[in-house]
Amino acid sequence: MRAIQMHAYGGPEVLGLDEVPTPKPGGHDLLVQVHAAAVNPVDWKIRSGLHVVRYRLPWILGLDASGVVEAVGPEVTRFAVGDEVWSSPVHNRPGTYADYLCINEQQVALKPTNLSHEEAASLPLVGLTAYQSLVDMGDLGPGQRVLIHAGAGGVGSVAIQLAKHLGAEVITTCSSRNAEFVRDLGADQVIDYQKERFDEVVEDVDLVLDSLGEPAFAANLRVLRRGGRLANITLDVGRHVARYGRSLSFVSLVGVLAKLHLWPLMRKGVQARHVVKRSNGEQLGTIAKLCERGVIKPIIDRVLPLAEVQEAHRYSATQRARGKIVLTLGR
Numbered sequence: 001m002r003a004i005q006m007h008a009y010g011g012p013e014v015l016g017l018d019e020v021p022t023p024k025p026g027g028h029d030l031l032v033q034v035h036a037a038a039v040n041p042v043d044w045k046i047r048s049g050l051h052v053v054r055y056r057l058p059w060i061l062g063l064d065a066s067g068v069v070e071a072v073g074p075e076v077t078r079f080a081v082g083d084e085v086w087s088s089p090v091h092n093r094p095g096t097y098a099d100y101l102c103i104n105e106q107q108v109a110l111k112p113t114n115l116s117h118e119e120a121a122s123l124p125l126v127g128l129t130a131y132q133s134l135v136d137m138g139d140l141g142p143g144q145r146v147l148i149h150a151g152a153g154g155v156g157s158v159a160i161q162l163a164k165h166l167g168a169e170v171i172t173t174c175s176s177r178n179a180e181f182v183r184d185l186g187a188d189q190v191i192d193y194q195k196e197r198f199d200e201v202v203e204d205v206d207l208v209l210d211s212l213g214e215p216a217f218a219a220n221l222r223v224l225r226r227g228g229r230l231a232n233i234t235l236d237v238g239r240h241v242a243r244y245g246r247s248l249s250f251v252s253l254v255g256v257l258a259k260l261h262l263w264p265l266m267r268k269g270v271q272a273r274h275v276v277k278r279s280n281g282e283q284l285g286t287i288a289k290l291c292e293r294g295v296i297k298p299i300i301d302r303v304l305p306l307a308e309v310q311e312a313h314r315y316s317a318t319q320r321a322r323g324k325i326v327l328t329l330g331r
């Protein structure tokens, strides 16, 4: 099968299109023929080598897939050959930039029937991240105020739609070119972070979905009401790894996590968590239903052929994408 393999840690040029053996499904695995995958910032962060996740090379990256079940392991009970499925699988198995991959059936759901494979592939990782931040951790409900940073990005664009569905008042940050776009997604208040500081125009927020990380910790705490919640999804791991090396960066990152969790609690009774996306087929099933009802719509910046993965990584790393960058396998 075709697969994009990472042959070294470094720039986009370490990604190459290779012929590799098709994997064989284990007991609870589905062998999925991938129709489309997506690029996420974590892909180029890992590829750069400035991340705590390291693989024995060569390695196939990719954490989003939409495709068709080609074969099932002997213990599989929930899916059958021919099912159209989507998934954001786990980190520690070969990824989705390939013709086929094996995924445990617990991490898979039926793809939304109203979406193409390209559209569907844009959603699992960011959809689960938004769901686990706003619903699981954030407990967001009607009438609450949520600040969603980077509303025009992959996570932010889904989070705005989900938060509106939950009945919340949505405040978001973006540059001026994206202001109308995030309003159309449902944002009630838009802050152009290039022109004003969000902590000078926002207060009494119940929940912050923070994709900015350490530089915004103090400002996020200022805008939160006493007893609010902070769901952080970004730590600048690359800066810590570059500064301290991989081993010592674990120590400094534990320090950052301790500060993230304890400082807001002590200062304002704010519950803060670093949320890491969990692969969860059941939640993906819920998200699929929201897509079918038109509550969540895929937001795609561009679709590129698998062979143009280097360009897809370069573009993602600009951090200017509006929604998602999708890779099509050309089926």
Ligand SMILES: NC(=O)c1ccc[n+]([C@@H]2O[C@H](COP(=O)([O-])OP(=O)(O)OC[C@H]3O[C@@H](n4cnc5c(N)ncnc54)[C@H](OP(=O)(O)O)[C@@H]3O)[C@@H](O)[C@H]2O)c1
Pocket: 040, 041, 042, 125, 126, 129, 149, 150, 151, 152, 153, 154, 155, 156, 173, 174, 175, 176, 177, 178, 193, 211, 212, 232, 233, 234, 275, 276, 277, 316, 319, 320, 321, 322, 323
């Ligand atoms: N913990 C987890 O499980 C998890 C899961 C998913 C993502 N993440 C992390 O969350 C972050 C966001 O991910 P993503 O997929 O949404 O990224 P993305 O799609 O690449 O985000 C791009 C968007 O970020 C906006 N942006 C850039 N700088 C900004 C700033 N200073 N303030 C507000 N908006 C800004 C840009 O809008 P403008 O062009 O308008 O500036 C652009 O639309 C990344 O660091 C990613 O690694 C973590």
